[in-house]
Amino acid sequence: MAHLLTLFIAAILTHNIALTYLLGMCPFVSLSRTRKTAFGMSVAVIFVVTLTAAINWPIYHLILVPTHSELIYYIVFIIVIAATVQLVEMIMERFFPPLQSAFGIFLPLITVNCTVLAVSVFMVLREYSFAATVMFAFGSAVGWMVAIMIVAAINERLALVGNVPKGLRGTAIIMIIAGIIALAFLGFGGMVDVK
Amino acid sequence: MSTKQLFDGEDRKILKTGYTREHPIFVVGLGICSALAVSNKVENAIAMGVGVTFVLIATAVIISSLRSLIPQRARIITYMIAIASFVIIVQKFLDAFTPAISEALGPYVALIITNCIIMGRAEAFYVTRSVRHSVIDAVGNGIGYSYTLIAIAAIREVLGFGTLLGFQVTPDGWEKWVVMSMAPGAFFLLGTAIWISRAITERSSGEEEGE
Numbered sequence: 001m002a003h004l005l006t007l008f009i010a011a012i013l014t015h016n017i018a019l020t021y022l023l024g025m026c027p028f029v030s031l032s033r034t035r036k037t038a039f040g041m042s043v044a045v046i047f048v049v050t051l052t053a054a055i056n057w058p059i060y061h062l063i064l065v066p067t068h069s070e071l072i073y074y075i076v077f078i079i080v081i082a083a084t085v086q087l088v089e090m091i092m093e094r095f096f097p098p099l100q101s102a103f104g105i106f107l108p109l110i111t112v113n114c115t116v117l118a119v120s121v122f123m124v125l126r127e128y129s130f131a132a133t134v135m136f137a138f139g140s141a142v143g144w145m146v147a148i149m150i151v152a153a154i155n156e157r158l159a160l161v162g163n164v165p166k167g168l169r170g171t172a173i174i175m176i177i178a179g180i181i182a183l184a185f186l187g188f189g190g191m192v193d194v195k
Numbered sequence: 196m197s198t199k200q201l202f203d204g205e206d207r208k209i210l211k212t213g214y215t216r217e218h219p220i221f222v223v224g225l226g227i228c229s230a231l232a233v234s235n236k237v238e239n240a241i242a243m244g245v246g247v248t249f250v251l252i253a254t255a256v257i258i259s260s261l262r263s264l265i266p267q268r269a270r271i272i273t274y275m276i277a278i279a280s281f282v283i284i285v286q287k288f289l290d291a292f293t294p295a296i297s298e299a300l301g302p303y304v305a306l307i308i309t310n311c312i313i314m315g316r317a318e319a320f321y322v323t324r325s326v327r328h329s330v331i332d333a334v335g336n337g338i339g340y341s342y343t344l345i346a347i348a349a350i351r352e353v354l355g356f357g358t359l360l361g362f363q364v365t366p367d368g369w370e371k372w373v374v375m376s377m378a379p380g381a382f383f384l385l386g387t388a389i390w391i392s393r394a395i396t397e398r399s400s401g402e403e404e405g406e
Binding site: 019020021022029072075078079082112113117122125165173174175176178183186 | 225226227228231232271272275276279280282283286287301302305306308309310311314374377378379380381382383385386387389390391393394
């Protein structure tokens with residue numbers, strides 16, 4: 001249990017998926033203009049990342065490994081992710097229409113969010129157990145949320161000031177903000193020691 | 196379209212937009228993950244650039260030649276399966292011939308699958324255009340992506356490790372900028388690079404950039 005907790009904290013602070021591994025950057029850049037869109041995307045990411053990792057673990061260890069077909073695990077994972085996203089969208093549409101209208105637009109974008117695939121690939125490369133996988137996936141997604149929310153909040157404030165040089169607006173300033181936040185997150189280094 | 200000339204004006208235009216007007220990283224804002232993550236050393240950047248270019252070209256060939264057969268509703272999953280298959284080839288190639296680079300790149304090779312450049316070009320271009328134009332477009336985008344990655348990696352490797360392609364280039368007393376080899380350095384450099392490129396091209400209104 002203690003191990004799982006350190007894994008969770010490490011995934012948020014010291015090994016933050018956005019600020020240390022630089023993953024999930026496309027939506028990070030395009031959706032961190034306002035806190036509202038950033039929050040919507042983050043919630044969808046937390047849900048999908050945790051769910052797909054939990055589905056991919058048994059598929060990898062119970063189907064692909066016994067049949068010696070680890071070679072194709074990229075294809076299997078990406079199909080599972082695409083199918084899960086589609087399924088979640090359909091379930092939401094049918095049973096939770098308000099949720100669908102709030103998060104619906106973010107769901108199709110998730111398939112190409114590299115965080116989702118990366119978490120599943122890390123799970124294979126680091127040989128996590130099932131519990132560790134779920135904890136790591138959840139922690140990574142929460143870490144992504146923390147990062148994008150900080151950047152979005154700063155970006156909103158910056159828009160009020162409004163004297164950002166013209167060429168720096170948009171993508172470039174988000175990179176610089178993220179860099180400063182990443183620098184701050186380096187301060188957490190050594191707090192928990194887990195890979 | 197005349198087939199007399201080997202490489203006509205339109206071909207050249209398509210090739211050029213890939214690394215100028217529609218530069219994937221600077222202008223469209225795609226493929227940022229890997230541009231940040233694998234640009235810490237030049238050798239990694241070269242491997243990644245070649246890998247992405249190969250997957251782009253192969254995807255261009257297969258998607259544009261199958262474009263009349265791909266059902267509209269299943270096109271995204273078709274792109275993904277095609278891209279994932281080629282990425283496996285790249286991964287196995289790196290494992291076999293350059294194990295050290297393969298180790299350094301780790302999960303980022305797999306993440307070529309979700310590299311939005313390939314997905315974006317497949318959706319925007321390959322699924323509607325001829326094989327020939329698609330391949331030219333793939334080469335153009337591959338060049339644009341690779342040279343950016345290698346340029347950023349060259350700066351980061353010299354400042355962060357004091358080496359270039361593994362050879363020491365800085366004097367002995369050089370204090371390494373460790374931060375350049377880590378995530379913040381990547382953000383700062385790419386941010387600055389995008390800023391400079393926008394300032395030069397004056398396409399910087401901020402509203403017109405891609406989502």
